[in-house]
Structures are given as structure tokens and as C-alpha cells.
Amino acid sequence: MANQNQNQQQKKHKEDFSLKVTTPNINAGRVIGGDRLPASFDLVEKMQFLFARVVKAKRLCASQPCNPYVKVNLGSFTGTTRCLEKSTTPEWNHVFAFSKDRIQVPVLEFVVWKKKCDDPDELLGRVAFTVCDVPMRVPPDSPLAPQWYQLENQKGVKLEAELMLSVWMGTQADEAFPEAWHSDAAETCGENIAHTRSKVYISPRLWYLRVNVIQAQDLLLKLKTGNNSDIFIQGVVGNLALRSRFRSSSTNPMWNEDLIFVVEEPFDDCLLVTIEQGNYNKHERVGSCVVPLKNVQQRTDATPPASVWYNLQKPKENKCDEKVKFSSKLNMRISLDGGYHVLDEATHYTSDVRPSSKSLCKPSIGVLELGILNAVGLSPMKKDNRTDAFCVAKYGPKWVRTRTIVDSLSPKWNEQYTWEVYDPCTVITIVVFDNGNLNVVKNAGGKKTEEAADKRIGKVRIRLSTLESDKIYTHSYPLINLQTQGARKMGEIQLVVRFSCASILNVLQTYAQPLLPRMHYTSPLSRFQLDSLRNQAAVITTLRFRRAEPPLSKEVVEYMLDMGANVWSMRRGKAQFYRIAGLLSVLVSAAKQFHEIHSWKSSVTTVADTATVEELEEEFDPFPSKFSGDNLKRRYDRLRAVAGRVVEVMADLATQGERVESLLSWRDPRATVLFVMFCFVAVIVTFLPPRLRSFDIPAVPQNFLRRMPSRSDGML
Template sequence: MANQSRNPDRNAGNVNTGHEEDFDLRETRPSLGGGRVSGNDTYDLVEQMEYLFVRVVKATGLPAKDANSGPDPFVEVKLGGFKSVTRHFENVPNPMWNQVFSILKDRVQAPVIEISVKDKARNGDDLIGTVVFDVVDVPRRVPPDSPLAPEWYRLENRRGERVAGEVMLAFWVGSQADEAFPEAWHLDVSAVSGDGVASIRSKVYLSPRLWYVRVNVIEAQELQLGDKNRQQPEIFVRVVHSNMILRTKISQSKNANPLWNEDLMFAVAEPFNEQLVLSVEDKVGPNKDDVLGKCTIPIQGLEKRLDFKPPVSRWYNLEKHTVSQNGQRAVSRTNSKVHLRISLDGGYHVLDELTHYSSDLRPTARQLWKPAIGVLELGILNAQNLIPMKAKDGRGVTDAYCVAKYGQKWIRTRTILNSFNPKWNEQYTWEVFDPCTVITIGVFDNCQLQGVHGSAKDSRIGKVRIRLSTLETDRVYTHSYPLIVLSPSGVKKMGEIQLAVRFSCASLFNMLLMYSQPLLPNLHYLNPLSCHQIDILRHQATQIVSTRLSRAEPPLRKEVVEYMLDVGSNMWSVRRSKANHYRIAGIFAAILKLSKCFDHICSWKRPFLTVIVHFLFLILVCFPRYIMSTIFIYLFMLGTMKYRRRPRNPPHMDVRLSQADTAQIDELDEEFDTFPTSQKQNDVLKLRYDRLRAIASRVQTVFGDLATQVERFYNLLSWRDPRATALFLIFCLVASVVLFLTPPKTMVIVIGFYTMRHPRFRDRLPSYPMNFLRRLPARTDSLL
């Protein structure tokens, strides 16, 4: 595939994306079947990669440097220019390491493997003894064979003489299917040390189970106001959970017994170790609130709600917190109470991602889960032509790894160091509970290795989304997906990633039955959430997931999680607005095409086709019972003819659909600006504000025209225009008499032939009904 041009066309103001074919999806034919077999599961969506494994188990009888202390032993594994060491023990003559080292067999260039046991406490020559093996003599192991049994080997010095001590080792040649592979230390990444070692291994993560806490604030009683002479207090309730603060509106009842009946919702994660802190406050000034009472509610003891049944309400006593002049805090009981209805809602789908990219539509509570309908298998094979992401030793390098997310399970591949064409060949499996879900695969550059500060962020290389419902069951899809990233300088192709995907269905009937079920859990429809609540809960859930995964080992960093969850994709963007406009225009283009086709028939541009349509129209009028069956048979034939042209490949990131190839530099700069804005130039802000007003004015005009047409239809019978309404009623009366006296077939034939009349009998002026409708009044006259 040709490399794209990455230089923006500054003169035109648009981003030059190179050739369109650079962003196309390519079908590949890799040699699959090199996976592992474990039990009844066969991993056959990856290419086989052979590795040389060395297991260092333990040593015994190691000599000490002197009689007063034991050795501080460690083992060095050396293969040509590659070497690595085990952890060392202090004053232990019989250490137990049980560590596995591996290296890709294609990178083995030395004829022998050297296993050296050394003493860290010795100065100068720290060698205790060595064991040397020929690489050609290493046996091969194929799972599900049992692991190779380790053996004891005697140590020798540099002159080949026998020395005290023995070491237990095992050598074998296997593949990435070996159970020792995930935890093996790779010899070719020995340059990475410290905390960076953990960040290069493949891992599986589970995002926390999230619940909704619904706090229904009903009322409060016997509140003790700070100012007893205050006649109309402005009382509200503030609820704090972790770093999230929500508050009710100011009560309309201006007294010491306020009413609210308002819901405040929080997203919380298991285990429920945190508390809700509720305070009733009086707004006594612009920036001053008087706390009338507080109460603390443990989340762990709340009632779990699985259906529409409302929880039981309770009264909670409020405490008064005061601070004396010397800084001492005091808590006193009061007679004030607050009436609350609090529950843990597990019947909702937790919105930890945008709804149209959801990978898990199940409710939170396990009691409401249904059996899986299939299995999704993903083979992450390799990437090609990645661009340099950072500089190291004066040259560009890329240390790439992949992250895939589906449902509650996140996976992270190992990091391939210093390669623009990394090969992972790792396979993962997920249970599928709904076919109308999306799996997301992202590629990132690891910036947490040795010599890079921990504050550095992992750079994004690209992302791929695959909707399961677009895949045929039991078919293996092997494609090379373009990795596309949009930056302030324009759209850029970062490389390609090769994936193998298979969606297996356990029962076709159960999967088809899912299409008749509601997309979201029942509570979303029985007790729907408002748009404001959805935005707040989505933000909270995203923060919880990113915080929890960033605390794992190795951490899945916050910028990675947010990129996978499309955080910020709902922010204003001229480019997205254009993309949505053209999406809507594309839908209406089909209707417009049908309208043009009918206009060609009515204008007699093809007389033969027009006569046939007249003949079919006459038959359908004479035999009306065939109208619906004709429509459905036409739809059936149309769908059948399109079967041969059905999409063969899964959808992928479309640069043209996203309007990324035509976006202007200033539009992209605005899209990547922070919120609130970090732009300091007033002229730039003025330009963007004027552009936003211009776009909003056009949208406002369209919605205004639509509202005007609807109001005109409504005013046909409203007598807003007495003469127009009278004329319409007279027309209705005459039409009812004519339709009563005239056979329906005759009326339909007359109307049909009149509509399809020859152009010589047509008038270019608007029709009488259109003139009448345009003269009707609308409420635009009442607008300011």
C-alpha cells in the first residue's frame, strides 16, 4: 500500500489526505492455525510464532564468599547478544526463582545458551558457576502436552572444572500458545528495567461493576435556621459522593419544612466502601451557604432495586457541625430530619460509553442476566508501516501495543519494542450476549519504559470498531484495517493493523429472538433517565472505570481508557456537524431519487415506461386487494437482487464520511481546543463565534420552516384565519359528497392519471392546494 502524503495543503486551507485508497480496508490471507489448544478451546486465529523457553527453577549447595555469610545469588541467562537476570536473594544458599525466559526463535543467532549463577555480594568476578547448552539440542513441546520436567545440572567454572552447587533448569521450544508465555521475561527486551518491565506484558482487565445510586430527596422538617428572623429561606440539599457533588433546586416552599421531590443520581462501583454525605443548606448570599444539618449514609447498606418497584422511604436525622474559635470541631444532634428514598439501581445499563458504541447492553444486576448467545474471538496478528512516535538515541522509534474492549473485559497485548512492523499473534475470547454491540481495538505507543518519565502519556496510533451484527456467523474475517488519527494538523494514517475476527453463534433462533427484545434493560423504559442525568452518569462512570484500570498492574492508563471510550466525542465540532448533515442528506437522497424517477414518468420522458406504469396503476386500482401484496413482493425482489451486492467486509473508519479529508485547519484547531477554551487570541475566538452563529442561524431557519409548515396544517381547523378555515370546511363538505356518489376506483383513476398527465397539460405555476397552504397563518407573527 502506498504511503500517504502527510503535509497539509496550507494554501487551500484544507487537509490533504493523499490518495483515497490509502484509507481503504484490505482483505488479507494470513497463515492461521498456529494457536494453542487448552481443553476444548482451539485458538486458531493467529499465526504460529516459535519461542525458545528457559525455566530457571532453583539452585542448591551454592558456596558462600566467606564463612560468616551466605551468597546473594542470581542467575544470568545469555543467548548471543541477549541476556537477562533473575531477582537476587540475600544470604540464601538454596534460592528458589521459578522464572521463565523466552526469545523469538527467529532472533536466535548464537549456537549456545549460557546459564550463569552469580553472587551479587562478591566484588570483581561474581561468577559461581555456568551451564552451557546447544540450541539445536533443545526439545520441542506442543500443548496440550504436559510441561517439560526440569532437571538438575552441575555448575562449572570458566575453565570447565566442576564447582560446588547445582541448578534446576528446563529448556524447550514452544509457541505463544504455551502457558508459560504470558509471564515469561523476553530476552530481547532486557533494556527495559524497573517498573517498565511490567508495562510490556500482556494482561486481561475487568472493569468494575457499576451501579446507580438514586437519591430521591422528598422533604425536610424542623430545620433550625441560622437567622431566626429570616422570612423566606432559600433551602436546597447538597449530596457529595467521592469527588462528585450534586444539588437540588431551591425549594419553592419558603419555610423550615421545605419540599423538593427531586432525584439525584450517582454512579458507584463495587465494592461499596464509600459514603454519601448529605447536607441541607440555606443560600443566604451570592457566595455564602449556611449548613443547617448533615448526615452520612453508607452505600453498602442501601436497598438494591432490580425492577420498577420503588424503594422504601426513610427519615434521616441531621447533625449540626460547628467550629469553635480555637479550631475545635463539634457535632451536635438536632431535631431536624430529612425524608429520603435511596436505592442502588441494578436494573439499568451503565452508560460507561456512548450508546451507539456500546459493547455491553446488559443490566448491572447479575440476577437479570441472560445466557450468552455466542462467542466472539479476536486474533490480533500484526501491524504494518507504523510511523515513528518518539525519538530515542537520535532516531524515531515506536513501542506499540494493542488494547481491545468488549463488555466488562479489557485486554492488553504485550509491547513490541522498537518495531514499525510489530507482530503480536495473540488471541482472546469474549462471551456475546447481544449481537448489536461493538468491539473496539486501539493501538498505542508505550511511553512508560526505561528512561521515560511516568508522567508521559501513551500516544494513540489508531482505533478500529467492529459491530458484531455486521459479521456473518462462523466466518473468519481477516482484514488489514487502516489506523487513522485526527490531529489539529489534519487526518493522518499511522499505519495498518491486521486482525482476524470470528463470531460464533450457539443458537441461531436465540440470536434472532434478540432482535425482538428491547435494546436496553426494562428500567430504561419504565423509569427513563433524563438527558441531563445520562450525561452526568456517563461522565461519572467513565471516571470510575479509568481510575480503577489505571491502578492495575500494569496500569491501563487514563488516556488509553478515555480514548477507547470516546470521551469528548459529543463536544461541538464543525467537522462532525458537516458529517451528520451529509449523513441525513444521504438518507433523503434515496427519497429524492425516487421522486425524480416518478417525475420522469409523469413528464413522459420515457413513453414506454410511462405507459407500463399507467397499465400497472390501472390494474391495481381495479384489483385493490393486490396493492399490499405487490408492494411486499417488490420489496422482496429488491432485497433479493441486492443480496449479490451485499457488503463482504466489516465497516471501518471512513475518512470521507467523517469529513476528515475536507476539514479546514482552523476547524480542527477549534475541535481540539479544550473546554472551556484555552485560546488567548480574541480575534480567533471572534471568528469561531461568528462561524458558530452562522451555522446555528441556518439550523434555526430550517427548524423554523418546519415548525411553520406544521402550524399551517394545524390552522386549517383552528379558525385563526376564518376565511381559510371556512373555505377548507366547504371543500371537505363537497369532497365528502363527491366521494360518496363516485366509486372509489373512479376517483383513484382520475387522481392517478391527473398526476401522471402529459407535460403539455401541465402548468408551471404552483398548484391550488399549495397556494392555499402557503397562505395559511402560522405563529411566526407572534415571535419577537
């Protein structure tokens, strides 16, 4: 066992986690050999495909309707259209794509078949094309016009039936590429081929719904005693319910408490507010009211909305209740707060800081372009030693998903995407996953027989503020995945990044502005509220993407948004401790930084390399723990040791703070006199000129400091 651990440690030290500069064969605005991709695809390597579009047919069955379908054959690759039942003029409009690198035969053949239930399918005719005669088409050229072609029988005799087709050579820049049937994917996936296509997803525009519950009036309470007589407010939007604090039984209780929800446009849901009597486990409804979200006031600043008295409806228990006069009311302030940015990511990894209201959004300052080229050396993710890899990239509300390259440890995507940039101090996240939906079998009812999961391979974060304007960055990034055995390199991904801006002055101005919208500072939300609202936003985004085709799975969305980052981890706790300890060692840290700047040294490291097996077992341990006895005792002792070091750091911070506080406590009169004189001069210099800034938002130096990159970008 010791030898095995030693071998694992040696292997870990041998793995290369460095960032490598690459030289891909991309145009990047250059003309190579008189041929080039369009400007929107100049950051990827050109890939050629043979496209075949089957549009429609006529005069297939003269006497009666039939069930026709078309097979497209190119050597060992065969694509099939859907079968149209009882049709005389079928329309398929289906596009097939064959990679030019895999073309081994000179003839492309279209064969029309008539499907029969009991007998073998009947051949209705065929059309053949010579591959070398197919024309080349590159956007922005218009799509190739389809033509009618007469079918031939097996003897080469022309038939009356005709098939409308178009065949051309193109690249991944072709409009038909994303929706096309790809030969390499269909060979393995079958009916699950939809899960292999590249797609663009737009996350919903989210708002904060603030429900300020003030007081109730003339409640008809149940006759109860003790804790069972307490009352509370419950708000429900969709599948989420929030509750207020308990109040003692009273006909006119007061709360003055906020319940905050995350809701999505176009606000089709309703808010259900109920008054409950009892305890959290057992309670009865006293009254309720329903408020459509479309009728709720939208505000963009901290001005509170007007309070409104809402008539409550009494729950009907029997027919006699209808005769009882019910005049209970509830006073509330309800608003849709568009001045906030709804955080769905961690603040230091955020890719968008714009407020929810479009009227408050500023124009873009630049464009971010990402070319996802290929990956090499991927680890097998399935039992049969295969990997079906695809990439997901997120920046702002736009998520992109590349096509899945089936059964390849060195997949080539060569797909390019573009985003508008509104703030340079943001982060784009790229993650490689293994597709778990390709070989899932469905039962007779169309449901999956087993739960499919997309397994994560590795994550890359790129901070835009570290990129020079209009410079093309070509690097190979290590894909690092944290497992119970430690941090493991799962391969490398080659990316091309370019950040372009029209005016460098507009970019520099953002450094003096607050990172988040003004409402986050004038009416700040607590840390607990932000964590709760972030979870709500993640759930809404997950549900939205689950309805797309192909869907983005829950595990993909949660990993992209780092939803598990706030759970306790001994590994992360040690890493944060060493970060603080390193900051306190000012002289040593300054010397190291000066040496690295002087020598232009740059390396990619990970804090997980120092984690032990026991620490990783603790991080992957479910809650509550599955361990007991000596294991828990050992963990508790280790936690006490780390906590002791944390206490030492806290003591040092407290000492420094008390020294600052003592400047005004007159414990050292001479030092205090000097400090007061310094403050007096600073006040005269700073505040005698007209004040040029607002005090409800952070100062310019604070804004500038908050936008600086930190070592948190390298945390797993």
C-alpha cells in the same frame, strides 16, 4: 504556504483508506504440516519462543548466606533475575522468553553470580544447554517438569551447588508467555519492562445509586438574610459531590429531588448526606448523616423503596453544643438500581447492554474471537523516529492489552482473545497506542520525573451484527488519527474476527427486544443525567485500571470510551448536517444505495477529509479559546452560516410535522375525513386481537429499527 497546503491535499487524496482483504497464514481449524496451534489460538500466526524457567538453587554458599542472582545468556541477549539478599536456598521462579527468529547462537547459558557491594560480583557456577536439543511443548500438554542441574566452574569442573531449571520450545499459546521476560522488550525498557506485558482487565460492575431527598424536619438554621439563608442538600460518595436545588430558609423544607451516583461493587463506600445553608461558594453545614452502601436496598424494577427518616448529626462548634437537644431529621428514599445498564460508552457504540443486577442478565448467545496479528507502516511517534506500539481491545467488561513491541514500525503481536456475546447489535473497539512509559526515568523517591502519555495511533470499530455466524473475516484496517493538519493515515492493522453462535434463533429473537433493559423505558433518565453518569462511570473505571500492573492510563480509557465525543465541533456539526440533508434527499439517496447494492461496492471513508485547517484548529482549541480578534469573527461568521443551513433543515422537518398535524386540524376537511377513516380501520385491525405486548417498552418495529447499523460507526 499555498504550495504546502496543496501538497498536503494531494497527499491526503493519495492515501488509501480502503478496507483490504488479507490472507494470513493461520490454521483456523486446519492442520498444516502435522502441526497446529490449539483451538484457542487458531486465528493467529504461530510464533515460536525459547522459554527458560529459573526456579531455585541450593548449596550455593555453604559457609554463610549470600546475595545470589542468575543471568540467562543467549548470544547478545541477557536476562537477569532479581537479587535475593542473604539467602542460602534462593527461589526466583522467573521465566525468560527468546524469540526463535532472533536466535543466532547454539548455546543457552545460565550463570549464577554472588553480588558484592564494594568488590566485583563473584561467579558461583554455570549451566549450558544446546538449543537444538531443547524439547518442543504445545498446550494442552502439561508444563515441562523442572530438574536439578549441577553447576560448573569456568574450567568445567562439577560443583556441589545445583540449579533447578526447565527449558523448552513453545508458542504464544504457552501459559508462561504473558508473564515472561521478553528479550526484544527488555533490551530497551530496563526496569519499565512491566509496562510491555499483555494483560486482561475487567472493569468494575457499576450500579446507579439513587438518593431521593424528600424533606427535612426541625432544622436548626443559622441566622442569615438574603440568598445566604437558602439551604440545599449535598450528597458525597468517594470524591464526587452532588447538590440539590436551593430552597428558601425553613425548618421543614421539601425537595423531592433525585441525586444519582455511579458506584461499584462490592459497595465499600459510604454515602454522606449533608444539609448546607448559604450559597454555592460559601455555606455552612446544618446537619449530616452517613449511610453505608452495603446497607442500601437493591431493586431490580421501578417499585420505589420505602422512605426512611434519618437522624441528623449536628456539626460540633464548641462544647456547649453537646448540651443542646438536636432532633433534626431527613426523609429519603435510597436504593441501588440494578435494573439499569450503567452506560460508560456512547449508546450507538456500546459493547454491553446487560443490567447491573446479575439476576436480570440473560445467558450468552455466542462467542466473539479476535486475532490481533500485526500492523504495517506505522508512523514514528517519538522524537527518535521510533514507535513502541501496543493494542487495547474492549468488548463488554473485558479489556485486553497486547504486549508492547519495542522500536518497530511493523509490529507482530499474534495474540488471540475471546469474549462472550449477549447481544449481536454491539460494537468491539480496537485501538493502537504508542507506549509512553518505557523510557520514563524515576527519581530517588521512586516517582516519575515527567508525566508519561500513551499516544493514540488509530481506532477500529467492528459491529457484530454485520458479521455472519461462524465466518472468519481477515481484513487490514486503516488506522486514522485526527490531527490539527487533518485526518492522517497512521498505518494499517491486520485483524481476524469470528462470531460464533449455537442457535441462530436466539440471535434473531434479540432484534425484537429493546436494546437497553426495561428500567431505561419505565423510569427513563434525562440526557443530562446520562451524560453526567457516563462521566462518573469513566472516572471509576479509570481509577480501577490505574491500580493494575501494568496500569491503563487515563488517556487510554477516555479514548476507548469516546469521552470527548459530546464536545462541540464544527467538523462534526457539518458532518451531522450533511447526514440529515442526505436523508431528506430520498430519491437521490435511494438511487445511490441501489447502485451500490447492485454493484457490490464497498469503501471506507471518513468525514474528516472535508474539514479545513481552520475547522480542525477550532476543534483542538482549548476552552476558553486562545484566539481573539479576526479569528473569532471568522469562526462566528462560519458558525452562523452552518446554523443557517441547520435552520433550513429544521424548517423542513417542522413543515413535515405540521403537515402531519394538519391531518387532524380539519383545515382540509376532505383529507381529514379520509385520514380518520384510515385510522378507524387501523384501530380495528390492530387492537381488536388480544394485545401481545407491554406498552411500557418500545414496540417490536421500533426495537428492530434501533438495532440497525448507521453511518455513525465511521465518525471520528
